[in-house]
Amino acid sequence: MSQIPWWGLPLVAVVFALAGAAAAQLVFARNNVLLNRTRRDRQWYDERKDAYVRLLAAFEHATHRLRASFDAGEKPPSALVYVDQIGPALMPVRLLASGPVRSAALAVHLQLERLHGEMNPAGVVGVQPQTHFRELLAQVPLVMQQLEAAIREELGIVDTPPAVPSLNGRAS
Template sequence: MSQIPWWGLPLVAVVFALAGALVALLVTARNDNLLKRQRRTRQWYEERKTAYVQLLTAFERATHRLRAAYEAGDKPPSALSYLDQIGPALMPVRLLASGPVRSAALAVHLQLERLHSEMNPSGVVGVQPQIHFRELIAQVPLVMQQFEAAIREELGIRDVPPEPARALNGVVRGLLRRPVTISGTDPERG
């Protein structure tokens, strides 16, 4: 006869049931934590991407309006109308962006703000306002390019597509495509 007490088997069952419940609870908590982290990362990426696209679009609109006004010979829109147009798109970037992106966005903003203000290079001898305006507006795409590069760096956007996943049975397919030689004869010769 066994020397195990009558309460030993139920005790072992309860201990294992509690251990299983604890392991299930820990695994569920870990999975929930990973899902929350993944959602926060996705939300972080989407918020920034949306803010950056809106600001880039607003900058492009402002640049286009400046060029159209210049080509038509009109006065550029006022700095106040420019701020009304850019302000709602610029504020989320100022709040959400990293330092390099924020600096690049403010560089574009200052360049466009300078173009929207009165062109008065009276302090510089021999500078004509039209030439000064053309030089400043020619610099806008360069500053925008630096802004785009900072965005790409922050968001991890690369200009090459990801490599395609390799099939696990690629080695087997490669072996099947090779010509089979039997007892030293070459299949090409017959």
């Protein structure tokens, strides 16, 4: 006969069952934390990307409207109209963006706001208001490029597509 008491085998089974349940609970909790972190990261990326796209589209629309009114010889819309149209797209960027993106977005905003305001001929000595307006309007795409570069850097957007591994395991 064995020297093991009758209660030894059920006790070992209970200990291993509890250890297995604890290990399963720890793995589940770890996976849940990682999944939540992935969701938060994806939400962070999507919120910022949507805000940036809306702002870039609003800036492009304002720039196009300025060019069209200038080409037609009309007076540009007032600064209040511009702020009313850009404000809803600019506020999420001001709240969510990093410092470089926020600074670049405000630089574009100030440039466009200046173009929507009254062109003061006394503001720039020796320059006609129409020439000054055209020069400032030509600078908008350059400032927009800086904003786009800051957005690309923050979101980790690269110009090259990811490498596609070949199916046979060899480098292509």
